[in-house]
Amino acid sequence: MRIGVFVCWCGSNIAKTVDVQAVAEAAKDMPGVAFATDYKYMCSEPGQNIVKDAIREHKLDRIVIASCSPRLHEPTFQRCIGDAGLNPYMVEMANLREHCSWVHEHTPETTQKAIELVRMAVAKVSKDQPLFRKDIDLTKRALVIGGGIAGIQAALDIADAGHPVVLVERTPSIGGHMAQYDKTFPTLDCAACILTPKMVDCASHPLIDIWTYSEVEEVKGFVGNFEVTIRKRAKSVDETKCTGCGLCLEKCPMKGISSEFDESMGTRRAIYRPFPQAVPNKPAIDRAHCRLFNGQKCGVCQKLCPAGAIDYDQQDQLVTENFGGIVVATGFQLWNHAALGEYGYGKYPNVISSIQFERIMNASGPTDGHIVRPSDGKTPKSIAFLSCIGSRDDTHGHAYCSKVCCMYNAKQALLVKDKLHDVDTYVFYMDIRANGKGYEEFVRRTIEDFGANYIRGRVSRIYPDGDQLVIKGADTLLGKPVEVRADLVVLATAMEPQHDAKDLARKLGISTDQYNWFSEAHPKLKPVEVLTDGIYLAGACQYPKDIPDTVAQASGAASKVIGLFSKPSIKSQPMIAYINEDTCAGCGLCTEVCPFGAIDLVEVMDRSKSTREKQVMKTVAQVNEGVCKGCGTCSAACRSLSARLRGFEGNQILAEIDALAESKRS
């Protein structure tokens, strides 16, 4: 055994408080050490060359780098010694910087501690075993969950790079919330004009399969090899036969069902497509409202359908498919303001939410774009827009800012003035958060060129008076109570995670924050990744985002998938757990504590009890090597020392402790 020790100054970071030369000198006397030296920047190219040259010259087989945290440079030195012909895992880092020089004064004890850290690393490296990465096969096919603008963008980017994509959407059409909007801030291009071409691109792309009316049921496997079960709900319409002629939509006798797409501002029938530009442009039967499925006589759609596409006997299909990477783009939902007593619990017809107002403004919406009051169809002469309805409001569970409301309030106030001219607009706000390209200018335009009355303050109560609504609030700039009378009140309700976000997170094995937004792997440097490899986030399922941010992140997620698929196979991380099946009692404690769900219980032959005549089976734990992150929780929990971690074996840890104890004795 010939160990080399390389002590780094880290400029002055370590050398200021630690006598690095004394550390290198001391290392020379440690057991197994054949060479020791120090250098100003061991991670630099000349520093790495010192290591490589020493390995050749002194025939070193194990290396200790006494420098910074392994989190920073362990991969650097693994590569370095690998280049010099050693197994890359025969290196140990002694953390002289974070664990010593940074936290101590320049005293002899500091140098002594540095020597002890090196002694421990030397002891550990002497027990190191070569480790090897395995190649894992990879399915170059992506799953995108959620067919809003985030999912659409991600699917298109991945497919354009040449990889097949399945886009799963739970409503009958892709398009998401963006399809509901009228125009988009700050450029006022119509949402449909920029979205529907992308929807059509998805539908016509040879590498994209769109599965609408479908939901993810179960996710198994790991990066490169996910096995996903998807429920394709029965549409009662055979998509291969349906031509999308729309005859059934006109003749279905079940009228007046509140339209989800129109946010209850319009109606649909039992057989429906959410909106005329739906993709796929083929209807589905909503069985909860269909006469036939509720025991009544009907069958009108089947009789009329010229293509014979109506199939009442269709069943939900469970399909299990393999994917290499997953993009989660499930978006958001809007908080229901019916929780607010002060604004009438959703009982006043002329108090509506901003998304409802979008539908009224939309030229293809339920009023053909005529801005009218829900109560009597009259054109409003005054409209009040209220910000932060549930957002930045801890008492209603959303301490966060919903981020987009300031901008769409300004957009709606501008557009309504543009359409109606003879209308007074009021915007109640807490702060105006217009931080985006062209955003602040846009808000100024709404105020200065379109005469919106911005009132800084919150509204305490809304009540009807005659056919108007009285809005009582505070103007905190004037320091006075204000009262505004309006024909229509528009509430900018908080964005919140989908009601079943937590369920999906559990299925995917990813984590959520306190509100159930999906958690990214790092808030700054890994905003697209999650802690599970191969799964990426796009759009508002992570936290409220506007369209530009959503599209940017979707492309980011897509590029991560494309990057993953650019390799022929995936290299496994060797420093992971394994189970000694001979001693494992199958208690299952490790499966419970594993934060990544990487351990399963399996049946194997019990070699100690089986004979040639009779096989005896027993239950043992088994580590899924693609999923294990090497955190070591299982090996700490295992009562029979059967769960072990490569690179952190019991004898390695004990050697470190012995070395420390020895230095204390001497």
Place this chain on the structure above:
Amino acid sequence: MKYAFFPGCSMESTAGDFRMSTLAVAEALGVELEEIPDWSCCGSTPAHATDSLLAASLPARNLAIAQDMGKDVVVCCASCYSRLASANVALAENADLRAQVAEITGREYAGGLKIRHFLQVLNEDIGLSEIKDSVVKSLSGLKVACYYGCLLTRPKELSILNDPEDPQLMDNIMAAAGAEPVEWPYKTECCGASFSITRTETVERLSGDILRMAKQSGADCIVAACPLCQSNLDLRQADVEKATGEKIGLPVFYFTQLLGHALGIPDAALGINKLMVDPSAILAR
């Protein structure tokens, strides 16, 4: 049903009719209200506006005495309710405060009592159907605006109402007594409270708004649950009318008075004759 009853100072004086009617209704419905012996002032607004220790100590003394009675404490005055309930929570949660208060009052009290408003007793313990069955003189045809004010509804944590923005407890009782509660938006607006004395014009404006809104909403009368609210709306009504030159003429009852009337208790025993705005016309209908 037995309770420890904390009447409070108002019910000894300006709200004597609230006390009379409360006791009469309680008796009629088989509720025993046993007065807390040697009770003292809850501290009301002056205490908690000046000193938080005083604001906890004054109610604490009463709660310590009530503790020995082993029953839920029932309060009618909204201000007393608010003070007793908030001290009850503060003493249960804060050990330091508890020790300081014990030294001042000479009595140990660590929270644990239930502080209830009489409206809760009627809704939850007696029940609306029992009230309905006990009505002998239905209030049918009478449109009432139930007015809750501030102290029964705020803060949300102490509110007697599961719905502080659109409270229903009084509305439920009035409906059970046959009356028709009107929907109106000023149920929890401020009447001006104790500014009645120092800034009368503020109270005239705030109480005036409430009176006019009740009238505009079609009410024949207002029903209140707080001595100060009742006094501002009833006693100051003439001033409001004088200031605006607009006749309002809305009688302002305690909920116990109208309920007592429906239960067949003679008006004199309910103190109805003490109201400033004459209710005889609407009661005679």
